Amino acid sequence: MSSATSEDVVESLAAEIAWAVDRAVECWIAEIDRALTDPHLTTLGRLNAARDVITRYKNLTGKIHVEERGVAGGTDECRPRVFLCD
Secondary structure, eight states: OOHHHHHHHHHHHHHHHHHHHHHHHHHHHHHHHHHHHOTTSOHHHHHHHHHHHHHHHHHHHTOSSOOOOEEOTTSSOEEOOOOOOO
Protein backbone atom coordinates (compact mmCIF):
# COMPACT_ATOMS: atom_id res chain seq x y z
CA MET A 1 0.00 0.00 0.00
CA SER A 2 1.46 3.36 -0.96
CA SER A 3 1.96 6.21 1.47
CA ALA A 4 -0.76 8.27 -0.25
CA THR A 5 -3.22 5.39 0.02
CA SER A 6 -2.36 4.85 3.69
CA GLU A 7 -2.91 8.55 4.40
CA ASP A 8 -6.24 8.41 2.57
CA VAL A 9 -7.35 5.45 4.71
CA VAL A 10 -6.29 7.22 7.91
CA GLU A 11 -8.09 10.43 6.87
CA SER A 12 -11.20 8.46 5.95
CA LEU A 13 -11.20 6.61 9.29
CA ALA A 14 -10.60 9.84 11.21
CA ALA A 15 -13.52 11.51 9.40
CA GLU A 16 -15.78 8.54 10.17
CA ILE A 17 -14.80 8.53 13.84
CA ALA A 18 -15.31 12.30 14.09
CA TRP A 19 -18.77 11.95 12.52
CA ALA A 20 -19.71 9.16 14.95
CA VAL A 21 -18.52 11.13 17.99
CA ASP A 22 -20.41 14.22 16.81
CA ARG A 23 -23.58 12.18 16.30
CA ALA A 24 -23.28 10.54 19.73
CA VAL A 25 -22.78 13.87 21.49
CA GLU A 26 -25.73 15.33 19.58
CA CYS A 27 -27.96 12.44 20.68
CA TRP A 28 -27.03 12.78 24.36
CA ILE A 29 -27.47 16.57 24.27
CA ALA A 30 -30.87 16.13 22.59
CA GLU A 31 -31.98 13.76 25.36
CA ILE A 32 -30.89 16.22 28.04
CA ASP A 33 -32.62 19.06 26.18
CA ARG A 34 -35.86 17.05 25.97
CA ALA A 35 -35.66 16.34 29.69
CA LEU A 36 -35.12 20.00 30.53
CA THR A 37 -37.93 21.27 28.31
CA ASP A 38 -40.62 18.65 28.95
CA PRO A 39 -43.76 20.69 29.69
CA HIS A 40 -45.35 17.74 31.51
CA LEU A 41 -42.71 17.79 34.26
CA THR A 42 -42.22 20.13 37.18
CA THR A 43 -38.95 22.00 37.53
CA LEU A 44 -37.67 19.34 39.90
CA GLY A 45 -38.94 16.64 37.53
CA ARG A 46 -36.97 18.19 34.66
CA LEU A 47 -33.82 18.29 36.75
CA ASN A 48 -34.30 14.66 37.77
CA ALA A 49 -34.96 13.63 34.16
CA ALA A 50 -31.73 15.33 33.04
CA ARG A 51 -29.86 13.66 35.91
CA ASP A 52 -31.31 10.30 34.79
CA VAL A 53 -29.91 10.84 31.28
CA ILE A 54 -26.48 11.63 32.72
CA THR A 55 -26.63 8.59 35.02
CA ARG A 56 -27.55 6.38 32.05
CA TYR A 57 -24.59 7.81 30.10
CA LYS A 58 -22.24 7.08 33.00
CA ASN A 59 -23.55 3.52 33.36
CA LEU A 60 -23.34 2.76 29.63
CA THR A 61 -19.84 4.17 29.24
CA GLY A 62 -18.43 3.05 32.57
CA LYS A 63 -17.53 6.66 33.34
CA ILE A 64 -18.81 6.79 36.89
CA HIS A 65 -16.76 9.92 37.59
CA VAL A 66 -16.91 12.36 34.68
CA GLU A 67 -13.91 14.71 34.54
CA GLU A 68 -14.78 18.12 35.91
CA ARG A 69 -14.65 21.10 33.59
CA GLY A 70 -14.32 24.64 34.84
CA VAL A 71 -15.16 28.06 33.57
CA ALA A 72 -11.93 29.30 32.03
CA GLY A 73 -10.82 32.87 31.62
CA GLY A 74 -14.09 34.33 32.85
CA THR A 75 -16.00 32.97 29.85
CA ASP A 76 -18.47 30.13 29.49
CA GLU A 77 -15.95 28.19 27.44
CA CYS A 78 -15.03 24.85 28.99
CA ARG A 79 -11.47 23.73 28.61
CA PRO A 80 -10.21 20.25 29.43
CA ARG A 81 -7.52 19.91 32.05
CA VAL A 82 -4.15 19.08 30.58
CA PHE A 83 -2.02 16.49 32.33
CA LEU A 84 1.66 16.41 31.47
CA CYS A 85 3.54 13.13 31.75
CA ASP A 86 7.02 13.12 33.29
